[in-house]
Amino acid sequence: xxxxxxxxxxxxxxxxxxxxxxxxxxxxxxxxxxxxxxxxxxxxxxxxxxxxxxxxxxxxxxxxxxxxxxxxxxxxxxxxxxxxxxxxxxxxxxxxxxxxxxxxxxxxxxxxxxxxxxxxxxxxxxxxxxxxxxxxxxxxxxxxxxxxxxxxxxxxxxxxxxxxxxxxxxxxxxxxxxxxxxxxxxxxxxxxxxxxxxxxxxxxxxxxxxxxxxxxxxxxxxxxxxxxxxxxxxxxxxxxxxxxxxxxxxxxxxxxxxxxxxxxxxxxxxxxxxxxxxxxxxxxxxxxxxxxxxxxxxxxxxxxxxxxxxxxxxxxxxxxxxxxxxxxxxxxxxxxxxxxxxxxxxxxxxxxxxxxxxxxxxxxxxxxxxxxxxxxxxxxxxxxxxxxxxxxxxxxxxxxxxxxxxxxxxxxxxxxxxxxxxxxxxxxxxxxxx
Numbered sequence: 001x002x003x004x005x006x007x008x009x010x011x012x013x014x015x016x017x018x019x020x021x022x023x024x025x026x027x028x029x030x031x032x033x034x035x036x037x038x039x040x041x042x043x044x045x046x047x048x049x050x051x052x053x054x055x056x057x058x059x060x061x062x063x064x065x066x067x068x069x070x071x072x073x074x075x076x077x078x079x080x081x082x083x084x085x086x087x088x089x090x091x092x093x094x095x096x097x098x099x100x101x102x103x104x105x106x107x108x109x110x111x112x113x114x115x116x117x118x119x120x121x122x123x124x125x126x127x128x129x130x131x132x133x134x135x136x137x138x139x140x141x142x143x144x145x146x147x148x149x150x151x152x153x154x155x156x157x158x159x160x161x162x163x164x165x166x167x168x169x170x171x172x173x174x175x176x177x178x179x180x181x182x183x184x185x186x187x188x189x190x191x192x193x194x195x196x197x198x199x200x201x202x203x204x205x206x207x208x209x210x211x212x213x214x215x216x217x218x219x220x221x222x223x224x225x226x227x228x229x230x231x232x233x234x235x236x237x238x239x240x241x242x243x244x245x246x247x248x249x250x251x252x253x254x255x256x257x258x259x260x261x262x263x264x265x266x267x268x269x270x271x272x273x274x275x276x277x278x279x280x281x282x283x284x285x286x287x288x289x290x291x292x293x294x295x296x297x298x299x300x301x302x303x304x305x306x307x308x309x310x311x312x313x314x315x316x317x318x319x320x321x322x323x324x325x326x327x328x329x330x331x332x333x334x335x336x337x338x339x340x341x342x343x344x345x346x347x348x349x350x351x352x353x354x355x356x357x358x359x360x361x362x363x364x365x366x367x368x369x370x371x372x373x374x375x376x377x378x379x380x381x382x383x384x385x386x387x388x389x390x391x392x393x394x395x396x397x398x399x400x401x402x403x404x405x406x407x408x409x410x411x412x413x414x415x416x417x418x419x420x421x422x423x424x425x426x427x428x429x430x431x432x433x434x
Contacts, residue, residue: 016044030065047415054311059243059406063096063398064234071315071363075232076100084322089227090114090197093169093394096232097401110166111197117163117170118191118200120178121151128182137386138269140179142260145172149253164252165397172393173197176386177204183382198223201390206378222330222373223387229319229366230388232395234312238262238269242396243403244412252400259396260389269385272371275307276381279340279372282347287339289346297356307368308351309360319366327369330376341372 012023012035021043023035034057041047050056065074073080076095083092090111094102102110127147131140148171155161178188181204189204199220207213233239241262246255263269282292295303310317331338348364351357374384403409 014040014044016046019044026060028060030067041415047417049417053240058235058240058412059403060408061235061399061402062099063395063402064232066234066312068310068312068314071313071318073233073318080229080318081322084225084228087228088197089224089231089391090169092228092231096394096398097165113166114170114197115193115200117167118174118193120171120174123151124178125188128178128188131182133183133185135179135183136264137176137179137183137383138260138264138389140182141172141175141386141389142257142264144175144179145253145260146257149251152253154251161252165401168252168256168397169393172390173201174204176383176390177201179386180205180380180383196220196224198227202377216333218333219330219377222326223377225322225326226370226373226387227391229322229370230391232392232398236268237265238392239396239399242400246400246403247409247412252397255400256393256396259392263389263392264385269388271306271365272367272374272388273381273384275344275367276340276371276375276384278304278306279343282343283339287343289343289350293347293350293354297354305347305351305357305362307371308357308364309362310365313363313365314361316363317365320364320368323366323369323373324364327373327376330373334376336376338372338376340375344368344372 010025010027012025014021014023021040023037023040026034026036028034037048048056063076065077066072075083075092076099078095078101083095087095091102091107094107094110124144124147127144128140131143145168148167152164152167155164174191181188187209189207189209191200191204195203195215199215199217202215202220202223203213235243238259242255242259245258246252250258266274282289285292292303293305295301296305327341331341348368351362351364357363371381371384374387375381379387
């Protein structure tokens with residue numbers, strides 16, 4: 001494919017079998033360029049092959065911008081570093097959903113709406129009672145979100161759809177906390193309207209009817225920060241799943257439930273759990289960080305340096321830079337002398353100056369420090385991915401809303417290159433070999 005000067009032709013030419021086809025070029029606001037192949041098959045009979053969709057743009061989106069080479073992440077144009085420092089999770093949720101930062105009045109109204117919808121229908125208790133105690137919280141949450149569609153009818157107006165949006169953001173922490181309480185056999189703790197979003201969640205997780213539980217504001221802020229950093233991340237596996245399911249006009253509950261299931265995979269949302277397991281392994285083996293790094297570089301060894309490198313970022317993940325300071329603050333407030341944090345810091349120091357990791361552009365990502373913070377907050381490891389889902393909720397919803405409002409949207413239907421048997425005749429069973 002040859003691309004001529006964009007300013008002159010705004011097209012690319014693909015030549016195949018002596019024939020040429022002109023492909024329009026689409027330029028994004030950050031100068032990203034895509035060749036529009038929507039009519040390629042109709043004009044040439046060809047399709048493109050792109051396993052993992054690493055070079056395929058499935059949509060146009062105005063929500064999140066990432067430049068992996070430069071380590072840039074922006075929500076609706078706002079740098080993640082500024083939002084992490086100056087904003088809170090519900091304000092960022094509004095930004096993702098509506099495209100602009102809210103006014104004071106808008107944020108107050110939105111916060112009030114979310115607060116008033118945190119309570120679950122009492123019949124939901126029976127839903128949890130029907131599940132095994134040892135069920136992993138992720139399928140519990142996926143099933144619970146899908147079950148919400150049986151309690152709340154599919155919206156038939158914009159105002160009803162807004163209620164559904166609010167319900168999902170409001171009830172996800174309650175569902176998550178209830179799934180945890182169910183797994184340890186403790187009674188559910190009702191949400192409290194006098195608490196902010198993150199404080200309310202921590203209270204539902206760790207309070208009991210017998211004991212008063214006071215949430216430290218610094219710890220609640222650390223959780224809020226984690227939710228902000230996870231709120232959206234462009235067209236990743238789970239977000240693309242939400243869009244794909246929604247493209248069939250499945251309702252929002254069903255689409256989000258599918259996204260939670262996609263996030264459950266260890267290659268996606270489960271990565272921070274793998275970081276903790278790696279740090280525990282290094283600690284158990286005596287804490288020799290350099291030895292572990294050397295093993296991670298050895299192709300014959302199955303040791304892997306978890307929390308480094310990213311499918312998109314070829315530079316330092318900007319979210320990891322924000323979390324590094326928060327991690328230190330949390331452990332300092334709790335008075336925790338964490339051997340695992342010491343190992344993590346040493347790992348980062350070695351990897352950032354090691355030629356192997358530098359040449360392969362393996363920099364710390366958001367999972368590297370988030371797991372340490374979650375563990376310090378008392379969040380059990382099997383809940384780490386659930387925390388990710390709570391944070392990603394506004395991003396998933398914003399992507400679903402954008403997809404549904406796009407007049408160019410079509411039901412997702414990828415093509416394939418068939419590699420099976422060619423046409424053959426049926427053979428009777430008694431004529432087949434043994």
